[in-house]
Amino acid sequence: MPQLPALTLKILLVDADDARATDLTKLLGATGFHHVRHVPGGASLADEVTAFMPGVVIIDMALPDRDTLEGLRQNSARVPRPVLVFADDPVLVEEAIAAGVSFYHVGDGQAIKPILTAAIALFRLHRQTEKKGATTP
């Protein structure tokens, strides 16, 4: 029997868009990832990361909080220290940037590819919907 993926992985979703966050939480749940916490970002983010100890952080690139996440690395007192996901796959990274979403993870990145793909797809979909909305008078 094939080994089950690490579905107990804790995911922190940092997104100021509640509707998109709800959609992504549902999508991740359907993929089997149920430990998703949604926060809007802001000055409390570092404390939220320290309290929740996520294995993965999904963050909206339109928020300023990415620098906060990257800064957690310099402070040895705080764990975990999320590292920018730079999948060996540059195409995936470019798709993520184009969709406006970024990822950080702790430990090895084996189990997280389905999370990246789901989030990229959802951010892209929301972006397209927004664009359509914007052109409608």
Added chain:
Amino acid sequence: MRIGLLKLTDAAPVIMAQELELFAAEDLEVDLSIEPSGANIADKLAHGFLDAAVIAPPLAFAMALGLRGRACPIIIPQSLNLGGNTVTLGTSLARRIAMHLAWGKWTSLVKARAFAAALKDGHEKPTLAVVDQYSTHNLLLRYWLAAGGIDPDNDVTLAVLPPTQMVEALRGGRIAGFCAGAPWGAIAKEKHLGTTMTTSHGIWQNGPEKVLAVNQAWADAHPGRLLAAQRVLLRAARFCDAPKHAALVAETLSADAYLGVEADVVDSSLPKARGGNVLHLESLFFRNAATVPWHSHALWFLQQMARWGLIPATTDFKRVAEQVYRPDLYALAARSLNLPVPRKTFKTEGHATAWRCAADPSPIDMEPDGFCDGVPFAPAEA
């Protein structure tokens, strides 16, 4: 050409070049992209979504050395400004420090020592925020704290927060102070939440702040466009540096499309006519050879990054400095506008008084470039 910016006064030359249609005059089509984080700028620059950006030199080195994501060759053909940051401390911390200040001249060094004394008064360890671990702010704040006898890694807690969140975090008591670029210190002061304890100039007089960082692959493919962009930014730097243009620059930058703050707080950090006050707030864009990408600046940044463990101490500083900082490209652009080009690519950082820099066709008058602890930084000649 796509140029990335953060919401900071440092972006003035690039924004003014766009608004005054100076890029267009050189037949350059430029898109400005206001980005919410340094991380976005770095990713977009590394993956071809941006060609150039206004960033702090430590981030350029982090990218070039592959410290965040894939290593990405970056060059810095021109600097953009000197100074402009404040170390802003919340009212209660500032009061504790003031209790340790005796009568006399309150230099930045005296204040750092008073801060060290205040930390022994039994209060909780204060949290100070900087805008990015790979920032000038992080290195300047650490330099100042250490000069006063404070261990930045143990005696205080250093955190990272976006500049736009500093004032709110100070209000809520989440941080006790911050080091950030203009106009955020001015905003905290205006709201009576904080005191300007020192500034970039107070820590390193006329020290460098932001630079034009360019994706090397783009620069190699478009040398003509890069040269044109540099010429435009040299003209814009001179424009922004003139005190008579401050009101227009402040108004332009304050627009919602750019900084989205009151024009007054932008104006407070623009170059003014002033008389010998070293603890000034200004971002200087042209005077004091502000646009020159000095190898001595590069070496100082690299050495300080190694001092605090951000890069390995074994890094070949000279090789990295010369790969990233490109005064040769600066010279091409400056010469084409008949602007003076320094004869050397480095200077001693640490002049206590005004001096004259040898340059062709004419020397450049320089204000002091000393550090708060009075120790000069004199990289050996190649």
